[in-house]
Amino acid sequence: MRAAFAAVLFALLSLIPFGSLAQTGPVVADVPFAAAIVEENRAQIEKPSRQTIGPVIAALAASGDPQALVILSAWANRGLGIRKSDGAFVLIAEAEGGYALRTLDGTDAGIAPRADITELRPNAGVRGVIATALVQFQLNDPDRARRADALTTIARDPAPELLAPLRASIEAETDPALRAQKDRLNRLLTLRFDPDSATRIAAIESFAGDLGLDLRGALNPLLAVTRRAAPLGTEIEGNIARDLQPGSDLTETEAYDLLVAANLAPARLTTAELKASLAANIVDGAVAGIPLADLNTQSARNRAYTALEVVGSVPVAATDEEVTQIVADHHFVETYSEPDTAVTSAAQDVLTGIEVKLAAMQMADLALDALSLASIYFLAAIGLAITFGVMRVINMAHGEFIMMGAYTGYVVQLFIPNYTLSLIVALPLAFLVTFLAGVAMERLVIRHLYKRPLETLLATFGISIALQQLAKNIFGTQARPLTSPAWLDGALSFNDIVSISYIRVAIFVLAILFLLFFLWLMNRTRLGLEVRAVTQNPSMAASMGINPDRINMLTFGLGSGIAGIAGIAIGLFAQVTSEIGQAYIVQSFMTVVVGGVGNIWGTLAGALMIGTLQKGIEFLNPSNTLAAQTYMILFIILFIQFRPRGIIALKGRAAGD
């Protein structure tokens, strides 16, 4: 019992930090206290250099004294100074009237004026070394946030010396998330820095199928290649990635430049240099006997240069034939900077696997993008498709109805500051406003032009430019914001690659809702029945007691109302200007034409096709969205060749003309 008590007491005593002992007892020479180490290396610490400071910092870090951590972090953050009066190191902190001082072991030492203290300012390199040393402490810090910080630091700036402390800290880690993170980081550092090839390969293979950006960041440096050249017959040292054939893998010019860079061949003579050499050798209005006036072709200049070469007044330069010969006399390879063949081939395998998976993910992301674009086109085009399908009237002012909807949303937001509420108010209001505008337009203009469809196109165009200019006069030319509510901010992300913003999800949902609404309206209601009847044969429908005038008016209003809703949807992710409708009107026309008129499924198919096509072409040629639109329109023109009435064409009597 007594023995056990003594053991516990001893254990407790040994747990008391060395720093606290140092305050009370005399310094024991063989225990490397932090303060003592600092004193010993005074000269190094006062004027540190990145190359030589390493051992000092390592000694501090290895001292096991908790105060070493305080000293190191103070030093890195310009919190270490020298008191001029006695030359002692002190920890300093900004305070009223100068610096608040503490001695290296942590006791308060009062406040000193600024002038009494020399602040130590280590350079960036030294601070980097200190930070690396500190990371080892932070990895085992009791504070979870600091441990997480340390991992971020390592991930940002991986270094071989971090591997050992990281590994050592995994066992003691209690937080499961951090532990997983440490484990992953350990493997990432292992595959790059571990001395043992087999361990590295195991680490690489453990990542098979992983899509993390950090992994690709770690693997890519392993597979970095440099191009090298050597005369035929001599071996090229190093881990060779592949042989390069001049002509197919690299051009002759590139090959020759490589040789010039490796000092295996003389530099080539550029035309500018040739011209300068000739100009320097003009004698009596001629170069090497060729009169100046004749030197207006490249071949004459080459002859003159060759003549000068013969005389010896200019250096010998390689001609094209010589270049070809020299390139043929050498062989070219790409070598990995990583010398270990097994490691590079394992990395290559894993990376290939990742790329395949990545491509699939990108396809999925692209499909999502295309779907969201298609739903926008669907919303923008469905109103147009209805009016065109039922009345054979192309409404050029459809884009301006979209604009009216967007501006309605903007005006509502001026009055209702709550974005969610204003959106709820704006959607039906936009529908109402554009519905009324559509009905008014139908009653006043289009009704009189049913027999002249091409002229409706022009009359509605007149309305379109008038409305657009009116919007400019009222709202100005600058873009107005239509802010989405906070719950629509951000994106729904499935992983690093596949993600879609919530606004686009909302537009997708809106498009689905309208698709269902129209299917219901057209197939399940009296109005839908009458609309379909008027679409097929207005005269016959009239004989059956349907009032085609009323149906036309309602259809036109409905089509316009949806344009208003589409305007709000588009305004949420694009700025509201008077030209907002113009940006979508041609695509909407395309959607209707490609899809085929008089059928909602046709519009859907058209929107899907155009959305997919546009995103697909943009993916193949990402730098150039203008070209993408050009090619898309060309494709549509060709598509019309094969299906002049659209993807889903009405057949039989319903097709009309």
Add this chain to the structure above:
Amino acid sequence: MTRTFLARNPSVLIFLLILSLFTLGVTVLSEAYGVAFLSTSFIKTLGKTLCLCLAALAMDLIWGYAGILSLGHMAFFALGGYMIGMWLMYARTEGIVITALSNEALPATAQEIQNGIAAQIFGVVGASELPPVWLFAHSLPLQLMLVVLVPGLLALIFGWLAFRSRVTGVYLSILTQAMTLALALYLFQNDSGLRGNNGLSGLQNIPGLDGVSQDRVSVWFLWASAAALGLGYLLVAWVVSGKFGSVIRAIRDDEARVRFLGYSVEGYKLFVFTLTAIIAAIAGALYYPQAGIINPAELAPIASIYLAVWVAIGGRGRLYGAVIGAAFVSLLSSWFTGGRAPSINLGFYTINWVDWWLILLGLSFVGVTLFAPKGIGGLVDLWQGLRSPDRKGADLGPGDGALLEKEAKK
């Protein structure tokens, strides 16, 4: 066939007379050759307006006579401008580059001159090589041929594709609109080889005419434009006056019936489409040297719609109507948007015409379509005492040809 072409079409003679009187009048009032009443910039505006009239003439032939509402003819107009612009820009830059290189010790090689020109023209889009489309830019005759060939071929291919698949009516209008949009978007790219959205500039400086002042050049271009308009008018009037004209008008009125009568509707349409594209291109080739700059915005779909607007306001289906419409609307438009029209003060609000002109134009366009489908040209009918039957009232039958209430009462 007893009467001559001009006797059957007295309006042609009247038109040519008015056109030559107009040209003569402007020359007399010009700074270079007369009393200096009109400024050079106004003469340029008049010259440009004549070119627009020629384009409107083409539009009237394709729309008013053949019934094809093309919303892409300004693309051909601009292409013609690009083709001549390439030579203008190349030749002028060549002069500058040769002057710059002549200071060097060695005489310049052809390659050096070309590199210099390429660097000068394409430095603005970050390229330094002459794109392949500039292959013929050094030669005026070749480039003049391209003015006709490029838009003509484009129209031929596009028209063949469109007409053979029987794309008609609004479908065709939208397809032509898509064509001009595609072309505009393509030209907006910097690597399209035509300087992207910078377009071609400095076209008003005609190479070889350095010593001639702009006020003279502007009158010369006015003469050229008037001559082109006169010749174009004669050509189009001749095309629409004979049997060919009857066939294309028949296609406009009932395409299927003409096809059943054994005519190759597609062939006629294609011919008219290509011919009008070429006329528009020539108009463009004369327009842009007077405008001085061309960029892809000129191909925007709206430009072609304006062309249709001019023809509709002037009165389609009659050639002088197209010319009147284009001249009237474009001159009025430049008067209003130039800020010269006086503002109207309503007390509570001042109508500033720069802002309200487009609204007026749009609404008057609706008005013309609704109430005066014959346009301004209809006034001539009124003067001549021609009246079309008043076909107002409700249908008496289901078909389009059914009599209307008021007709039946007569």
